[in-house]
Amino acid sequence: MKILKLPKEKLDFFAVVVQQFGEVHAPVEQDGQYAFKRLSRWSEARLDYHRTILPPKKYFLPPCEVLFRYRPAVGYQPETEGLDDRLVLFGVHACDIYALNILDQVFAGPYPDPYYQARRRNIAIIGIECQPDERCFCRSMRAGFVHHGFDLFFYDIGDYYLTMVGTARGDDMVLATGPLFQSVTDADIDEYKRRSASRHLAFTLGVEIRDLSEIVEMEYHARIWDELGERCLSCGSCSMVCPTCYCYDVNDDVALGSRAGRRSRTWDSCLFAQHALVAGGHNFRSSRASRIKFRYYHKQRGFVEEYGRPSCVGCGRCIAACPVHIDITEVINQLRGVPHVTGG
């Protein structure tokens, strides 16, 4: 991989140059929290943020997306609007890029999803290293680093950003800035290693994922699910903020007084009561306990079977979002029968 470094004082200039690759979106502060948004000026960007309310999945699988427009005599016409928009997501954390790499697998497969894939192609990603807070457990989910899925990735090494160039487009960004980027020295690599080691030790939260899928299987009838079902409000907040949750609902609507309509998909959650409801009224997961168990089972067991790893990257958003303080790390530790795990 091509590795360069960018002097930190040149970041502002780089951000201007990078606009030619698309509309720049970055985390901005919003009522004490952060959200990815289109920047009106570069100074709004807060690259030292800890986590955004919604993950960047909102750009690739929008909360509501029109798939088709229907007209009698024409049929269903795929909606293409917005798919070719060029965006640059600036300042994406490793866990969130890792989550996109997981979504890439879901939206590929035998039936590739052309909407997701078009957006993924057209949206550039500039990643940035972060420092963990008390809710981060990406280290233990093996998602604290990401090896692909970005165009550029910046590691803070003091006066410079050590820059991994992930794609040809990333390389074009580097080249477009002229002589801004410099070659790295042995001292830069040493500084990276030193900081990486100290970041590794900065995690205070973790889980042990070794044989977790087996334990979830063994604890399938455990009391913990009923207890969680008693607490869980089925609000679905954890799914909405999850960077790897991808369930969606599909609905048709018709304009009043017309026979033309559209088919759109919207984010859904397996915690919603009707998620497993079939026509005729039978619900395969009618209790809250069965639904929250399903969420854990699917992420920590089902996904391992299908894709070789859990569909959790340890971003901590569900911990922050849950109105009744259900904490995934506590649930996993309880399933394992171990106390709090530091760092993992």
Place this chain on the structure above:
Amino acid sequence: MLQADESPARPAVLTQNPYQPHMARIVRVYKMVPDNYLFTVRFLDDALAMRFSYRPGQFVMLSVPGVGEAPISISSSPSRPGVLEMCVRRVGRLTNALYRLKTNDVVGVRGPYGNGFPTEQMAGRDLLIAAGGLGMAPLRSLVWYALDNREKFSRIVLMYGARNPGEMLFREELVSLVDRSDMTCLLTVDADPTGTWTNHIGLLPTMFDHATLDPPRTYAAVCGPPAVYKYILERLVELGFSKNRILMSLERRMKCGVGKCGHCSVGYKYTCLHGPIFTYWDAINLPEMI
């Protein structure tokens, strides 16, 4: 995927869109039993109508314009191409809208989806097809596939139970199978208020008394309401059927049919991709499957 910066000449949403419904004309609505009509459709595109092939046990996503889309199992056999037959129960929003449509109205169809029955593995074996109530809808495809490819299978036994003759799906055509010498067709009803039923009366499991089975060399295909699974599956195991050769067709909520939307997930399988045909072994191993 990030590498491909240039946009394709025609975007994949237009050319390779797995969610694209293809328009099809309703060519026949047959009122088989109350609230269970057989809809026959044919793609408007002639080439597609002839090209569209599938396995018994697969399903399609059926769109009623302006209303929505739902998974519907295919009741016709791939051995009879040109049209698709779907046995649809009037039970939800989409099917109610479908029942308002008439011959020559247009619907959307995409698919076929799911694994279908493993007909290559089943070839050369005996077949036991056991259906209860509406379970005949997906199994009827297998019945005709097997009869149209009669040389591919050894003995064929069909057992079908309904509450009464009026609720028996495909009644006339199944009654016509009873006299066939190349298969055993056992039709039974729980009760016969009409007094005109000339086949068996009794619950579906009693049909085992009338069938000659060779379990080690037989594939069983089972579909029906929970009571059918409850009384048939364990009976088959007792008779010596391997759990891997007991196949069942399952129903789940589905929004995409192609393993994305998440609704049909059961344990670690997607009903739309890994099913809807599962073995009894799968069903025992996967939570909440039956």
